[in-house]
Amino acid sequence: MEIKKLESIKTLQKELSEIIGVSGYETPVVKFIQSQLENLEVDKMWVDPLGSLLVVIEGQEGKNRIMLDAHTDEIGFMVSYVEPKGGFLRFVPIGGWDTRILLGQAVKILTDDGKEYHGIIGSKPPHLTTESERKSVVKISDMYIDTGMSSDEVQACGISIGCVGTLYDPFIEFPGTMIRGKAFDDRTGINVLLHTIKEFAANPPSDTLLFSFSSQEEVGGRGAAPAAFSLDPTMALALENTTAADVPSVKDSECPTYIGKGPAISIADRSMLAHPLVNRRLIENAKYEKIPYHMKKPIFGGTNAGRIHQTRGGIPSSVVSVPCRYIHSPTSLLSLEDIFYTIRLISAFIHNPARVSIAF
Ligand code: CO
Secondary structure (H helix, E strand, C coil): CCHHHHHHHHHHHHHHHHCCCECCCCHHHHHHHHHHHCCCCCCEEEECCCCCEEEEECCCCCCCEEEEEEECCECEEEEEEECCCCCCEEEEEECCCCHHHCCCCEEEEECCCCCEEEEEEECCCHHHCCHHHHHCCCCHHHCEEECCCCHHHHHHCCCCCCCEEEECCCCEECCCCEEEECCHHHHHHHHHHHHHHHHHCCCCCCCEEEEEEECCCCCCCCCHHHHHHHHCCCEEEEEEEEEECCCCCCCHHHCCECCCCCCEEECECCCCECCHHHHHHHHHHHHHCCCCCEEECCCCCCCCHHHHCCCCCCCCEEEEEEEEECCCCCCEEEEHHHHHHHHHHHHHHHHCCCCCCCCC
């Protein structure tokens, strides 16, 4: 294990995690990625009309054009109404929250001019609810965000309908190699792609590399399909954060992936059947380089690869994920070592030392 690399993975993960980039409002994430790539020699870099950042490193002689995707957005909410009394904010979810965990959470709200404000999600106090109300999950439409400000103050600081925000939890390091923080889905994939670009920018591989930092994944992979159309790849990998359910009360047969076993390679999820030849290039090279990996159990979740593989004439695709507990909650937990081995697996996939010959 290269300690220096773990440090650089951790630093980047912290910086990426703390940025707010709700679906459709990913500009702060895109700007951060651009700043990371400033002095690197890439052949092309542009932001497409839907806000995805696309980067190309031309290959030396290979026939394949490999697309590597990670999404810039995170799930969040949008202000839908400001209560005239008390300045409480009603909100709608953007992306798939687990409604059970929202009450009492700290949030950050972003104004149009980029200022951040704190709040807390509340509902009718428990003392005033009936027993049957306490037994059922409170609906999001019955919740509100309390910013501690009056409606006049809310208006004065630029919070209005359409403002977005997200649950906020600080980045924390556990003893060992575990870390905790918000939006690891999919800032982890971005971390992997940034390390990959840094490795190959000055040293282009045989195949051409097409990177998509895609917008709007959490609302149905809306940014990735047009990105794939523009990049015109011959194969694609989505880099994701996926559910590790290696916790009490979950049967092994129902546990999609595990922390500490390296990257998880998808076989089938709800959005795609992974292409067997793309998986062969992943698996043979992992074995060749002795990189730990495991197969994600079917058929949980869906990713941008579900949209990418159906663009143009069809693009053979798969998904490589870093296992993560408590995904789509205010704070998730993962292992820096699993990110490290994911970066190594992607590098091995690109270099292809096992010489798995697939051309589409
Ligand atoms: Co994701």
